[in-house]
Amino acid sequence: MKMKALLMATLCFVAVAGTSLATAEKDTAALPEPAGDAAPAKQYESFGDTQIVDMEPVKHMFSHKSHVVTAGLTCDSCHPSLFERKWGAAKAKGDYNMASLEAGKYCGACHDGSTAFNTTGPETCKLCHGSDMKQPEVIVFNRPVKGVVFSHKEHVDMGLDCASCHDSAFEMRKGAAEETPGKFTMRAFYAGKYCGVCHNGNIAFAANTRCTTCHIGVKGLEKMSSKAAADEKKH
Amino acid sequence: MNIKELEKLTNEGVDNLPSLERRTFLRAGLVITGLFMGGTVLSLTSARNVEGAVGSMPKDEKYPYKPHYSMVMRQNLCVDCERCMEACVRTNHVPSYGWRTKILERARNIGPGQKETIFMPVLCNQCNEPPCVRVCPTVATYKDKTTGIVMMESKKCIGCKTCMAACPYNARYFNEETRAVDKCNFCWDTRLTKGMKDTACVEACPADVRVFGDLSDPNSEVYKLVHQPETTVWVLRPETGALPNVFYMNVTLDI
Numbered sequence: 001m002k003m004k005a006l007l008m009a010t011l012c013f014v015a016v017a018g019t020s021l022a023t024a025e026k027d028t029a030a031l032p033e034p035a036g037d038a039a040p041a042k043q044y045e046s047f048g049d050t051q052i053v054d055m056e057p058v059k060h061m062f063s064h065k066s067h068v069v070t071a072g073l074t075c076d077s078c079h080p081s082l083f084e085r086k087w088g089a090a091k092a093k094g095d096y097n098m099a100s101l102e103a104g105k106y107c108g109a110c111h112d113g114s115t116a117f118n119t120t121g122p123e124t125c126k127l128c129h130g131s132d133m134k135q136p137e138v139i140v141f142n143r144p145v146k147g148v149v150f151s152h153k154e155h156v157d158m159g160l161d162c163a164s165c166h167d168s169a170f171e172m173r174k175g176a177a178e179e180t181p182g183k184f185t186m187r188a189f190y191a192g193k194y195c196g197v198c199h200n201g202n203i204a205f206a207a208n209t210r211c212t213t214c215h216i217g218v219k220g221l222e223k224m225s226s227k228a229a230a231d232e233k234k235h
Numbered sequence: 236m237n238i239k240e241l242e243k244l245t246n247e248g249v250d251n252l253p254s255l256e257r258r259t260f261l262r263a264g265l266v267i268t269g270l271f272m273g274g275t276v277l278s279l280t281s282a283r284n285v286e287g288a289v290g291s292m293p294k295d296e297k298y299p300y301k302p303h304y305s306m307v308m309r310q311n312l313c314v315d316c317e318r319c320m321e322a323c324v325r326t327n328h329v330p331s332y333g334w335r336t337k338i339l340e341r342a343r344n345i346g347p348g349q350k351e352t353i354f355m356p357v358l359c360n361q362c363n364e365p366p367c368v369r370v371c372p373t374v375a376t377y378k379d380k381t382t383g384i385v386m387m388e389s390k391k392c393i394g395c396k397t398c399m400a401a402c403p404y405n406a407r408y409f410n411e412e413t414r415a416v417d418k419c420n421f422c423w424d425t426r427l428t429k430g431m432k433d434t435a436c437v438e439a440c441p442a443d444v445r446v447f448g449d450l451s452d453p454n455s456e457v458y459k460l461v462h463q464p465e466t467t468v469w470v471l472r473p474e475t476g477a478l479p480n481v482f483y484m485n486v487t488l489d490i
Contacts, residue, residue, distance in 0.1 A: 145316040145441055208488040212352040217315020219340045220352065 144181035300383035302449035313354040322439035333408040335419040359419035360479030367398035389415035
């Protein structure tokens with residue numbers, strides 16, 4: 001009985017310590033979303049935040065989820081040989097920069113162009129150094145037609161990860177698709193491009209149905225922004 | 236009747252009024268406005284054949300005008316991008332407070348906790364029996380004898396706005412600059428008379444919601460769309476008996 005109580009107490013302590021540590025990490029990193037809380041998969045429990053966003057030396061982002069869950073790496077693939085299991089440890093060493101990555105240190109151990117994408121090509125920069133490092137909740141498209149929304153949050157919440165859409169279907173940059181309005185059309189969707197990768201009637205509802213789900217229109221946008229303004233006022 | 240003396244009387248209220256008396260009074264009011272006879276508020280005569288909710292398809296052997304201009308809205312394709320409104324404003328110099336065409340919005344339940352939005356483009360229905368023309372005291376608005384378009388002669392308009400109240404489609408507005416009521420005329424002066432075949436809104440629509448043409452021509456697209464027994468075609472507010480010339484339908488989008 002006494003043993004059991006002691007065990008419980010220890011477990012509780014570990015749990016509390018873990019949470020506070022996680023909170024501290026979040027504060028320093030200014031994480032946009034506490035991700036992975038509701039995820040049922042067991043792997044999620046083995047590491048902290050699925051997304052690590054760091055502001056120094058330059059803004060960059062690392063996704064635990066895509067390395068552990070998608071790529072199937074284990075903890076000892078990177079810890080402690082490449083990264084100490086401690087927030088900010090790599091930064092403290094002073095040589096955590098692109099040059100050392102290129103020399104095969106840190107991320108560069110795998111990201112050499114053969115095991116994983118390289119760290120030198122201009123096309124791979126934005127995979128870690130995205131435009132604003134924040135996952136947007138809703139993306140509004142006004143080209144080629146006005147009043148179209150995409151709920152980024154809803155799609156992430158249903159279990160998709162970055163690589164599901166980026167950069168094969170969409171470049172990981174806000175407004176990138178709108179820059180070529182002539183290509184970003186419903187007809188392209190029907191041909192399996194952009195949203196049409198999934199929205200084909202098999203994986204998700206077909207792009208030629210339920211128009212107003214995404215096309216909320218100018219009126220829909222107005223409502224959305226006035227609702228957002230009202231929410232802002234409340235808080 | 237001396238109003239000053241009447242004012243001195245105490246108000247009896249309606250509590251003790253016999254219901255027959257009340258009913259008689261209401262009936263008198265209804266008869267006068269014509270509502271009781273199925274007419275509209277502004278008519279002193281009863282409306283002619285009131286059509287059912289989906290009816291109102293042209294029954295006459297011939298369409299009364301040549302060309303009989305008409306528009307078909309393939310409603311479920313509308314996504315409220317409002318390019319039609321922008322094009323109309325540009326083409327017909329519509330002020331910011333006015334409108335010739337609008338998009339209405341409504342929600343429809345499609346399942347438990349599920350809703351869909353329906354966008355409905357509206358404009359002047361160029362009715363065969365236009366209530367606005369019937370009430371205009373100066374004949375400033377009239378039905379064009381050739382095309383069937385409901386036209387405005389703004390010089391004759393005295394700005395009484397009766398037509399605005401009479402229109403079942405809220406398709407008229409008062410233009411402060413011209414001091415006259417303005418409305419859609421299927422781009423008659425701005426495009427059709429200049430040789431163009433479509434209205435500005437039709438040309439601007441990226442989803443091909445709007446189809447414009449001559450309903451009296453069996454080879455026109457509008458004729459073919461409207462005359463499909465297997466498709467439900469409807470008009471807005473058929474109960475007014477205005478016999479509108481803007482038809483609505485939903486289509487399946489082939490890819």
